[in-house]
Amino acid sequence: MKMASAPAAIRQKRVGGMLLAYTPDGVAFFVREDPRHLGDYPRVCSVEVSLRSWDFPPITLVAGLVRFARRDLMTFQTWIDAGHAQGVRVLKNLSTQDTIFAHLVTDDVARSFRVANTMMRNARSVLQRLERQKQAWDDAVFERSREQLDRLYPTAADMWRAP
Numbered sequence: 141m142k143m144a145s146a147p148a149a150i151r152q153k154r155v156g157g158m159l160l161a162y163t164p165d166g167v168a169f170f171v172r173e174d175p176r177h178l179g180d181y182p183r184v185c186s187v188e189v190s191l192r193s194w195d196f197p198p199i200t201l202v203a204g205l206v207r208f209a210r211r212d213l214m215t216f217q218t219w220i221d222a223g224h225a226q227g228v229r230v231l232k233n234l235s236t237q238d239t240i241f242a243h244l245v246t247d248d249v250a251r252s253f254r255v256a257n258t259m260m261r262n263a264r265s266v267l268q269r270l271e272r273q274k275q276a277w278d279d280a281v282f283e284r285s286r287e288q289l290d291r292l293y294p295t296a297a298d299m300w301r302a303p
Contacts, residue, residue, distance in 0.1 A: 146170060146245045158216040160204055160230050167233040168241040169206045171216045175246045185209050187242050191234065191259035192299060193266050196285040198275030199223060202231065202266055203289075204259070205300055206242045212297035219286060222270055223277030231270075235263035 147161040150170040157172045169189070190205040202222050208214035221227040234240075237257050244251045293299035 146243065146249050150245050151247070156216065158204075158206065158218040160218060160220065162233075163241065165239075165241055166237045167230055168243060169204065169216075169218075170243045170245050170249075171206065173244045173246060173250065175250070178244065178246070178250055181214065181244065181251065182209055185253065187253040187255040189240050189242070189255055189257065189259055190300065191262040191266070192302060193262065193269075194285070194289060195269065196281065196288075198273060199277055199282045199285060200266060200269055200273075201282070201285050201289060202227070203299060204234075205296060207300055208242070208253075212295070212300075215296040215300050217296035217299050221282065222266060223279065223282060228267070228270065231263045231267050234259050235267060236260070 147159070147170060149161070150159055150172055153159065153172045155172055155174045159170050160167050161170055185208055188207045192203045192205065194201045200222055202220040203217050204220055205215065205217045220230050222231060234257065239254050240257045242253045242255060243249045293302055
C-alpha cells in the first residue's frame with residue numbers, strides 16, 4: 141500500500157488531534173500521534189470508523205470517529221462542518237467511497253490502515269437531512285451545539301459509545 145503524505149494542517153494539531161483530508165484515494169482520516177506511542181498499536185491492528193450526527197435545528201452536527209485496536213485511548217474524533225461546502229463535499233465522498241484510509245502521523249505518515257467504509261449509509265442520511273433543511277446555517281449555533289456535545293461526550297471514546 142502506498143503511503144499518503146500528511147497534510148500540513150495535521151502537523152499543527154496536538155497529539156490525539158485528527159482531521160479528515162483528501163488524498164488521491166479520497167477522504168482519509170489523519171491522526172496525530174507521538175512517535176513514542178506508535179509501538180502501542182498492534183502489528184495487526186483492527187480499525188473501525190463511525191459517523192455520528194445530531195440535529196440541533198437549524199444545524200446538524202456531524203462527527204467522524206476512528207478507533208484502533210478497540211481501545212478507548214486509541215479512539216479519535218473530528219467535527220465535520222456540514223454547513224459549508226467543504227463539509228458537504230466530505231460527506232458526499234464518505235457516502236460513496238468503499239474504503240477509507242486511517243493514517244497515524246508523527247512528522248509524516250508513520251502507519252496507514254485501509255478499512256471498509258461503514259459510514260456510507262450514515263453519510264447519505266445526513267446529506268438527505270441537509271437537503272430538507274430550510275433555515276440558514278448559523279455558525280454561532282453550530283459552535284454552541286458542538287460545545288454542548290463536547291460536554292456530554294468529553295472524550296472520543298465516550299462519543300464512540302453514544303447511542
